Amino acid sequence: MTVAQQPPRPFGLQLPEYPWDALAPYQLRAAAHPDGVVNLSIGTPVDPTPALIQDALRAAADAPGYPTTHGSLALRQAVVEWFARRRNVTGLDPANVLPTVGSKELVAWLPLLLGLRAGDVVVRPKVAYPTYDMGAVFAGAQAVAADSLDELDAATRARVRLVWVNSPGNPTGMVRGVDDFAQLVRTARELGAVVASDECYGELGWGRWDPEHGGEPVPSVLDPRVSGGSHESLLAIYSLSKQSNLAGYRAAFAAGDGALVANLVNSRKHAGMIVPHPVQEAMRVALGEDGHVRAQKALYRRRREQLSAALAAFGLTIHHSEAGLYLWCTAGEDTWITIGRLADLGILAGPGTFYGEAGQGFVRVALTGSDERIDAAVRRLEAK
Numbered sequence: 438m439t440v441a442q443q444p445p446r447p448f449g450l451q452l453p454e455y456p457w458d459a460l461a462p463y464q465l466r467a468a469a470h471p472d473g474v475v476n477l478s479i480g481t482p483v484d485p486t487p488a489l490i491q492d493a494l495r496a497a498a499d500a501p502g503y504p505t506t507h508g509s510l511a512l513r514q515a516v517v518e519w520f521a522r523r524r525n526v527t528g529l530d531p532a533n534v535l536p537t538v539g540s541k542e543l544v545a546w547l548p549l550l551l552g553l554r555a556g557d558v559v560v561r562p563k564v565a566y567p568t569y570d571m572g573a574v575f576a577g578a579q580a581v582a583a584d585s586l587d588e589l590d591a592a593t594r595a596r597v598r599l600v601w602v603n604s605p606g607n608p609t610g611m612v613r614g615v616d617d618f619a620q621l622v623r624t625a626r627e628l629g630a631v632v633a634s635d636e637c638y639g640e641l642g643w644g645r646w647d648p649e650h651g652g653e654p655v656p657s658v659l660d661p662r663v664s665g666g667s668h669e670s671l672l673a674i675y676s677l678s679k680q681s682n683l684a685g686y687r688a689a690f691a692a693g694d695g696a697l698v699a700n701l702v703n704s705r706k707h708a709g710m711i712v713p714h715p716v717q718e719a720m721r722v723a724l725g726e727d728g729h730v731r732a733q734k735a736l737y738r739r740r741r742e743q744l745s746a747a748l749a750a751f752g753l754t755i756h757h758s759e760a761g762l763y764l765w766c767t768a769g770e771d772t773w774i775t776i777g778r779l780a781d782l783g784i785l786a787g788p789g790t791f792y793g794e795a796g797q798g799f800v801r802v803a804l805t806g807s808d809e810r811i812d813a814a815v816r817r818l819e820a821k
Contacts, residue, residue, distance in 0.1 A: 470783025605760030
């Protein structure tokens with residue numbers, strides 16, 4: 438066969454099917470419940486966006502010019518002040534802050550923007566958000582699942598270029614303590630790797646990690662106890678989707694190593710990855726006001742307490758879940774059996790298998806239902 442006769446190569450990346458499509462039959466099953474479905478499968482906020490943030494968006498709506506890729510100085514200063522006030526991170530330079538179009542796009546594109554290529558290794562947690570793997574795919578790199586760099590053999594360690602940390606974790610709710618986190622940073626630096634810390638649930642700690650109830654704040658990778666006082670090779674990634682109900686705004690940011698941030702700003706200028714000015718203003722206002730975050734967390738705290746007790750009554754055991762918007766549960770059976778039993782109650786949960794092989798047997802139950810829907814789920818679970 439000549440070159441001209443060869444069938445054309447199909448356009449488009451040959452990626453796996455989006456995993457959530459597999460949940461569609463169970464969604465139909467749950468929707469058949471006479472009192473309607475309670476969808477706790479996806480962590481999308483359902484409560485209103487606070488009025489002060491909506492007001493900020495409206496006030497900035499007259500925005501005829503292009504916004505800056507690096508973000509306004511006022512926004513970056515608000516991020517710096519938020520880190521100091523809420524995350525025990527001081528001395529952050531506003532130049533080393535970058536707004537992003539939500540956090541997922543940065544997770545997906547970071548390996549490529551960092552220049553990773555075939556042969557390079559991206560390490561991500563064993564139970565993890567699937568986009569970490571997709572980011573490696575986009576760059577042509579290899580994703581490896583490990584919770585500690587010490588688990589890797591020498592040949593793999595030599596190729597590690599990026600280490601993803603997700604603390605608090607999605608879906609497990611696990612939190613890395615200061616000592617464990619600091620050791621990971623030291624090891625990654627010895628390997629010459631960047632540590633990217635996805636900290637989007639950082640304000641949503643429970644128990645030991647709930648400052649409002651006598652706990653301590655969830656540690657950030659930029660905390661001097663973790664970083665050793667230097668932000669070299671470190672990036673913290675944060676989103677306002679959860680704490681401020683801004684998922685629809687696509688409002689997030691990254692901060693850390695000045696050289697890394699400067700390179701990301703330059704690359705994003707070329708690619709046109711820019712957060713709209715009205716969203717930047719909404720972020721600035723949201724970051725400067727903590728009251729709405731406390732109020733939202735109080736709603737989630739109540740929902741978490743209700744669901745925890747009801748899931749236990751249904752026969753599920755909760756693992757980890759020290760922070761975040763999810764309860765990571767198992768009944769000691771196949772994931773899809775549990776998903777089906779919940780669907781028969783009209784409750785839709787997230788299959789643990791979507792988060793890697795280590796998620797087999799688990800389901801993820803989100804706290805992101807209205808009070809009315811959470812109450813309905815609790816009644817159904819406790820009646821069984």
